[in-house]
Amino acid sequence: MTAAQSNADVAETRSPLGAGPPGAEGALKAIYQRRAVRAYTGDPVPREEIEQLLDAAIHAPSAVNLQPWGFVVIQDRETLARYAEEARMLLLGDPPSEGVVESGFSGNDWLRQMAASADFAIFHGAPALVVIYATNSGGTPDCFLAAENLMLAAWMLGLGTCPIGLALPFFNQEEVKADLNVPSDWVAALPITVGRPAGETPPTTRRPVQIVAWR
Ligand SMILES: Cc1cc2nc3c(=O)[nH]c(=O)nc-3n(C[C@H](O)[C@H](O)[C@H](O)COP(=O)(O)O)c2cc1C
Numbered sequence: 001m002t003a004a005q006s007n008a009d010v011a012e013t014r015s016p017l018g019a020g021p022p023g024a025e026g027a028l029k030a031i032y033q034r035r036a037v038r039a040y041t042g043d044p045v046p047r048e049e050i051e052q053l054l055d056a057a058i059h060a061p062s063a064v065n066l067q068p069w070g071f072v073v074i075q076d077r078e079t080l081a082r083y084a085e086e087a088r089m090l091l092l093g094d095p096p097s098e099g100v101v102e103s104g105f106s107g108n109d110w111l112r113q114m115a116a117s118a119d120f121a122i123f124h125g126a127p128a129l130v131v132i133y134a135t136n137s138g139g140t141p142d143c144f145l146a147a148e149n150l151m152l153a154a155w156m157l158g159l160g161t162c163p164i165g166l167a168l169p170f171f172n173q174e175e176v177k178a179d180l181n182v183p184s185d186w187v188a189a190l191p192i193t194v195g196r197p198a199g200e201t202p203p204t205t206r207r208p209v210q211i212v213a214w215r
Pocket residue numbers: 034035036037038162163164165166167203204
């Protein structure tokens with residue numbers, strides 16, 4: 001069985017498409033068909049579409065409705081290219097910075113080799129990047145929920161997204177936060193690339209659900 005078949009089976013057998021309230025089918029399709037997109041056309045993403053994604057993001061639940069998130073949107077090509085190179089250089093720094101060590105990157109030879117290769121593009125050439133910052137150190141789980149909302153909404157608009165955990169050490173640097181008007185006590189939760197997908201992205205596989213207790 002191919003990865004695609006196995007995922008299709010999961011989607012077919014587990015998602016009650018058509019059984020929920022009006023509109024539920026689209027949301028379920030988004031959940032099952034969203035992909036981490038790593039190839040984009042050069043088309044810019046219109047401002048209204050980015051605004052729609054941010055609005056979807058802030059409709060995520062948050063603990064005590066604190067909404068502990070703030071957003072940076074980067075569409076300027078020169079800034080994206082410069083940040084991509086600086087983020088790469090940070091990852092490859094020797095000795096590694098504290099943030100890179102904490103991220104676990106330094107101990108991963110496979111990732112180090114990937115980042116060192118000449119064609120490594122940390123933002124996958126996407127025309128837009130949204131960085132979700134937690135406005136307090138306990139706010140990152142809420143930001144992850146906002147991130148998923150954003151990615152699902154993007155799929156529904158025909159846009160592709162990819163979370164870029166590798167860029168977290170970069171966006172948590174004091175000088176980068178200052179450059180982006182981000183308060184120094186905010187914590188980068190997840191950068192996400194956004195753009196029109198260039199072609200189809202095949203599904204990745206999922207291991208079976210592990211139920212370790214059901215009492
Ligand atoms: C927290 C987090 C960090 C990630 N960081 C990266 C990254 O730096 N670069 C990348 O290309 N993909 C990154 N991904 C995407 C995953 O590799 C991808 O979601 C996973 O392989 C499953 O594929 P799918 O999203 O298409 O289902 C990240 C995903 C998550 C949730």
